[in-house]
Amino acid sequence: MKSWTFAICVAFGLAAALASPFAVDTTEYAIVTRFGRPVQSYTTPGLRFRVPFIDQVVRLDARLLMTEPPVSEYLTLDKKNVVARAFLAWHVEDPLRYLQTVVLREAAEARLSAVTGSEIGAAFGSVPFDALVSTDPDKMRLGAIVGQVEGRVRDTAAREYGIRLVALRLERLSFPQQNEASVFQRMRAERQRIAKQFRSEGEEASLKIRAEADRERARVLSEAERKAAEIRGKAEADAARIYADALAADPDFYRFVRTLEAYDKIIDKDTTVVLPADSPLMKGLMTGPGGGR
């Protein structure tokens, strides 16, 4: 009888000794609850103990968790639709508060998503589309806008749910499906304009190069003609001077010689010459020796 009691005591003690210790992993937080009331939370890993059979251990994921809120459409200040796909990286910072407010991860994600959606809506609704998507650095404020949303969601998450928001970022920005056709239309028109510009530029350059070449050719040729005319003119002048120098010695004789040469040239076979019998040429024939001298 006594040995039975002893055996039960030993068994109970052994069970208590095995039920008391528990390990808290590096990836988790542990909260010890007694009759549902949290009494202790452990945020660092290692071996911990609890009151056997009375205390319960609730474990929470301590790692960085990713949440992608549902992709939604937002309206900017200038009434343009934008689809934003955001993501949140967060972890539990205050296990007790987290446990009291959301309990389950699904609930936490749903609330974070809701807050994110409304904050993005508010932020996008107060800026023009240019501030989100623009090649102009002065207008572009996407980083600042997302940073502002991140800050507000971070405050809410920490205050309400014991969650530390590590990051909120935009994974993607796009147009709604129904706007895509008109965007493509615009892209096509833009490309056509650029293509046309390239082609006209080509034509312009081509015409310019051809015109310059034609002008250069005309310049080269006319310059050559001018030089040629100069050379010819100088030659004529020089020749005239040479003649003048030579002929000045005996102008009368030159007139005589030149006249003879002219006869030679201007009288051809169709010419009829009437010679008087007493001309110096015929006189010798008509009058005999001595008569014509």
Place this chain on the structure above:
Amino acid sequence: MRNRAAPILAALRRPAGRAAVAGCLFLVYTATGFYTVPTTSVAVTRVFGAIIGAAVPPGVHWWWPRPFGQVDRVEVTRTFLMPVGYFLQDELRTMPPDAAVTSWLTGDTNILQLRARVNYRIADPAKFLFSAEMPAEILRYVAGSAFTEAASALPVDDLLTSGRLALIERVRARSQELLDAWGIGLQVLTVNLESVEPPPSVIAAFQDVQNARADRERQVSEAETYANGILPVARGEAEGKLNQALTFSDQRLNRAHADAERFTQLAAEHRRAPSLLERRLYLETAERVLPRVHRYVLGAGDDSALPIHMIEGEPLR
């Protein structure tokens, strides 16, 4: 069965036997604590959930077996890849393909389809294992958001051509910065841009811009060919004109000199015997001229009846 178990039960009845059996069990249990780490990996060891060995090198080691200790091996030399803008084949089985996955908005509100691959490795095994739920998925989100940040500030033409290198460098640096800040334990090695192209329904228009650019080059080169064709010809022609003029000049001057020389000599002759030379020149000319013409001679002093006294001569052939 009973016969075989009998010696063990007999041994258990004696204290020494009990100790021996307990010792054997303890030895077997401790032997399960030996583990190997392959050369491509390192191991992380934990006791009661707390990290003790953050990077156990390759080789054979011993660590507390379960339930006290845990060992995780991580491949640290391997390069992993994470697709951005598309999904790997085995991911597609669980995820429906979505057109929105590949499309990015550019700074000039064009839409581009972009596919990239992020190559990464595990730089900090303990952080990789324990600090985040899905480290690789975080990398995908981070890279995607880095592309979004960069693309929404750049014009489409930059993204298609000159801006690509800058884009991937920016994505790499930005992704690494965020991974480090969040303590994910991953290192981005390279970001490869596999393709950047306009959506299929506008690709023809983009192609036409390429063609137009080529047309422009072609027109310019054709015009240059034309210019190169006519200018040397013109220069040659100009040279020809000059040479003609020079030839004329030479001829003209030489003739002038020759004529002048001839006349000078004739004039010298003339000074010696003027009338003799004049007569000779006159007769020589008459000799040359008269044989080729119709000739009529009129009788001396008679100027009334022309035909009667006429001596007619036909031109000599």
